[in-house]
Every structure is written in structure tokens, then in C-alpha cells.
Amino acid sequence: MNPERIAQFEKMAAADPTNEMAHFSLGNAYLQAGRFADSAQSFERCVSINADMSKAYQLGGEAMIKAGWEDKAVAFLEKGYTIAGTKGDRLPQQAIAKALESIGRKPPVLAEEAEVAERLRESGAFVCRRTGRPGTKLPGPPFRGTVGAWIGENISAETWRQWIGQGTKVINELRLDFTRERDQELYDQHMREYLGIDEDVMREIQSGTGAAPTA
Secondary structure, three states: OOHHHHHHHHHHHHHOOOOHHHHHHHHHHHHHOOOHHHHHHHHHHHHHHOOOOHHHHHHHHHHHHHHOOHHHHHHHHHHHHHHHHHHOOHHHHHHHHHHHHHOOOOOOOOOHHHHHHHHHHHOOOOEOOOOOOEOOEOOOOOOOOHHHHHHHHHOEHHHHHHHHHHHHHHHHHHOOOOOOHHHHHHHHHHHHHHHOOOHHHHHHHHHOOOOOOOO
16 A cells, blocks of 8 residues: 555544544555554544444454454454344455454354345335445436446435535545546545445446345
8 A cells, every 4th residue: 555545544534533434444544554453443433433334344353353353353343244234235244254254253143133124125125235224216327337327226315415525525635636537546436435335346346246226
């Protein structure tokens, strides 16, 4: 990870300590740089602000394991496993289970809330893939391309509006200039992280196998 990128995320997190995505991006940057203890602490701050970010539990737990904090990792990962199950975030849930198994632990039995979310989907309700909650389906893709199409089918209008507000913070705090390709890529990275479009989901999108909730 480029030290300049880490410095950008550190500045963003310091400028707005309540910005969960700043802490998420910083935690991810630290993780890629091998700074596992710093990474774990950033992910802890992230979920203290937004307790529903199952991907943050996954990456934070992995960072804790690599930092040698196995007992702390177990509690963190178990909580994340339950949240991911409740939201229907199957890919982070599966990754959390693998992380637990890597240190000789089994994932917890899911609570009843996960069954409720699944029943909502089966009933035909639109459930936002990021939040795991019922919402309003977007009238169409918010922009062109396969990622835009995926967002239109999987992300609620309410979550998309929240991202627009978050995206404005990203632009202002990082002073992005969209005439520069690197700044556009950085904005897109923040958007994907906020909406839960990680590498596994990107593979789904590119292969055309990403499941969409029913409208």
C-alpha cells in the first residue's frame, strides 16, 4: 500500500472521527501494509460507529489474528458472523467462518433474525444487500456499466442516498478532482467499500452470477 494513500486515509479519519468509511479504508490500508495492530484498531472504530458493517468484522478479525490477538479476534468475528447472517451477507459470513476455523473455532449458531431476513426475501420484499433491511428499489441503475446495474438491483434507494452524502465528504475531505483519473478511481473505491462491493462481489458482477433481491 502506497504510504501516501495511508496518509490520506489517516487525515480523513482525523478530520471526521465519526466517518465509519474513513476508518474502514484506513484499516484496509493498514492491513495491506502489514500493520495488523493498527488495522484492527481502525476496524474496531469503524464498527463502533456502524455496527452493521459485516466486512469490517471480517477484515478486523483477520487483522487481530495476524496481530496475535486470537481471543479478541474470536469475539469480534463471532459478532460479525451473526450480523452478516442477519443481513444475508453470505460472502463475508463465509470468510468469517474460515477465519474462525483457522484458529480452531466454529462459527456460532445464527440467531432468529437471520431467518427473518431470509423470509423477507422469500416473500418478495426488496432487501438491500448492504444493510440486510427492507427498502425501496432504485428506479434503475444510478450510472452505466455492470457495477451500476448491480447497484440498481441490489442496493436500496435509501442506502444510495446515504452514499451520496458520504461521497460528498470523500470529495471534500480528500479534495478530489475528477479531471484526474487517480482521483476518480479513489472515489470509486470508497463507493464500492461503502456499498459492500468487495473483490468477491466484483467477481460475481463480472461473471454475471450476482444474485439480486426480488422487487
